[in-house]
Every structure is written in C-alpha cells, then in structure tokens.
Amino acid sequence: MTKLSVNINKIATLRNARGGDYPNVVQVAKDAQRFGAEGITIHPRPDERHIRYQDARDLKEVVYTEFNIEGNPIPSFIDLVLDCKPAQVTLVPDAVDAITSNAGWDTITHRSFLKEVIDEFKRNGIRTSIFVDPDKKMIEGALATGTDRIELYTEEFARQFGLGNKEAVQPYAACATLAGELGLGVNAGHDLSLDNIEYFKQNIPNLLEVSIGHALIGESIYLGLENVINMYKRKLS
Ligand SMILES: CC(=O)[C@@H](O)[C@H](O)COP(=O)(O)O
Numbered sequence: 251m252t253k254l255s256v257n258i259n260k261i262a263t264l265r266n267a268r269g270g271d272y273p274n275v276v277q278v279a280k281d282a283q284r285f286g287a288e289g290i291t292i293h294p295r296p297d298e299r300h301i302r303y304q305d306a307r308d309l310k311e312v313v314y315t316e317f318n319i320e321g322n323p324i325p326s327f328i329d330l331v332l333d334c335k336p337a338q339v340t341l342v343p344d345a346v347d348a349i350t351s352n353a354g355w356d357t358i359t360h361r362s363f364l365k366e367v368i369d370e371f372k373r374n375g376i377r378t379s380i381f382v383d384p385d386k387k388m389i390e391g392a393l394a395t396g397t398d399r400i401e402l403y404t405e406e407f408a409r410q411f412g413l414g415n416k417e418a419v420q421p422y423a424a425c426a427t428l429a430g431e432l433g434l435g436v437n438a439g440h441d442l443s444l445d446n447i448e449y450f451k452q453n454i455p456n457l458l459e460v461s462i463g464h465a466l467i468g469e470s471i472y473l474g475l476e477n478v479i480n481m482y483k484r485k486l487s
C-alpha cells in the first residue's frame with residue numbers, strides 16, 4: 251500500500267495572500283485527515299512564504315496520521331523539527347531563493363553532513379528521508395548517510411509523462427528497485443497529480459508514500475478536497 255500524504259503548503263500560500271487566518275491550515279489538516287489523508291506534509295521555507303514555523307508547532311498538536319516536515323536542514327529547521335518531533339523529516343537541498351524544490355541531494359559530496367544531521371534526527375526517534383534525483387549513484391550514496399528512506403524527486407517524470415513519454419518512469423523504477431535491495435524505503439513527490447499518479451504507482455516497486463500538494467490543491471478547486479483525496483487513494487490502492 252502507498253500512503254497519501256497531503257502537502258498543505260498551498261493552503262498557507264492562500265492564507266498569507268490576505269494576511270489573516272483563512273483558510274486555516276490546522277483546520278484543513280484536520281479535514282484532510284478526516285477525508286482519508288494518511289499523512290500531512292509541510293515544507294517550511296526560511297522566508298516563511300507559505301508555511302510558517304509556528305504552523306509546524308500548531309500542526310503537531312492535530313496531526314494524528316503521519317506528520318512529515320520537509321526542508322533544508324539549516325540550524326533553525328533542525329531546531330524546529332527536534333521541537334515538533336514529526337514521524338518523518340525529509341531533507342531537501344533547496345536554496346533560499348528557489349521558487350520550489352529543484353534538485354535532489356548529491357549524497358556523495360554531502361555524505362558526512364547528511365550523516366551527522368540524520369544521526370541527530372534518528373537519535374530523537376524521527377524517521378529520515380532524503381530527496382534525491384533518480385540516479386543510482388545517489389541511492390548508493392544515500393545508504394551511506396544512514397537514512398531510513400529516500401524520496402524520489404519526480405518533477406522530470408511528471409514533465410515527460412505530460413509530453414507522452416512514459417519511458418521516463420524507468421530510471422525511477424530502477425532506483426526504487428535498487429533502494430529496496432539496499433534496505434531503503436522509497437517515497438516520492440513533486441508534481442505528481444491525478445493524471446500521472448496511477449502510472450507512477452504501477453511502475454514503482456515498494457512505493458511507501460507519496461506527498462502531493464500543488465496539483466492536489468489545484469484539482470480540489472474543481473473537484474473538492476474530500477473527493478480528490480479519495481480519487482488519489484483509489485489510484486494508489
Ligand atoms: C520537496 C518537494 O518536492 C516539494 O515539492 C515541496 O514540498 C514543495 O514546495 P513548495 O510548495 O514550496 O513548492
């Protein structure tokens with residue numbers, strides 16, 4: 251079974267557009283779980299352009315499914331995660347000024363840094379995942395960091411699938427197979443959508459979890475959040 255973790259960054263984007271507290275991210279997290287989400291993902295960025303650090307603290311009180319906090323492990327992020335103690339932390343090497351996540355870790359170059367950070371999270375009982383491109387060398391490098399899981403960065407798959415190139419799933423399938431052989435769990439995310447999720451799921455062995463936000467919230471404008479969550483769950487079952 252593949253778990254659906256709903257990324258609610260875009261709810262915070264909408265809230266922040268007016269400076270108030272509507273839509274309320276805590277209420278949306280509660281509702282998403284009631285509608286069937288098996289996890290809630292947030293990605294607090296240093297400029298707090300959407301999710302704020304305080305949101306993470308508020309959400310930890312209501313997320314009874316799997317709480318997943320993503321981000322670049324700068325000192326303030328590490329402190330936040332250790333304070334919130336989510337079920338999972340996903341490490342993403344995003345630059346402060348990146349519009350969105352745009353690359354996976356070089357797990358070879360950054361091995362000792364990742365290992366140090368991962369050790370600290372694991373000592374605190376937090377499962378770790380690292381965001382990686384579908385490159386076998388990076389999966390092998392991930393093993394040496396001590397991480398529990400990898401998250402396959404799926405933007406290129408989504409782009410190619412949209413162009414009709416279904417073969418683009420192959421490097422992801424090969425990396426998921428290798429990760430399984432090495433004992434690493436496999437998550438995936440970025441630009442997954444109702445259009446591409448079923449094909450991705452069918453082709454990726456042992457896919458434990460997908461985190462989906464941008465498309466899922468956009469689709470919910472037309473189809474409603476409850477309906478969309480259940481559509482994803484059917485495609486992932
Ligand atoms: C890690 C990742 O893949 C991202 O998709 C991210 O969580 C989305 O971040 P933004 O919502 O800031 O684009």
Ligand SMILES: NCC(=O)COP(=O)(O)O
Pocket residue numbers: 257291320401438439440441442461462463464465466
């Ligand atoms: N880890 C990926 C994620 O949380 C959501 O990415 P996207 O669906 O907003 O592209």
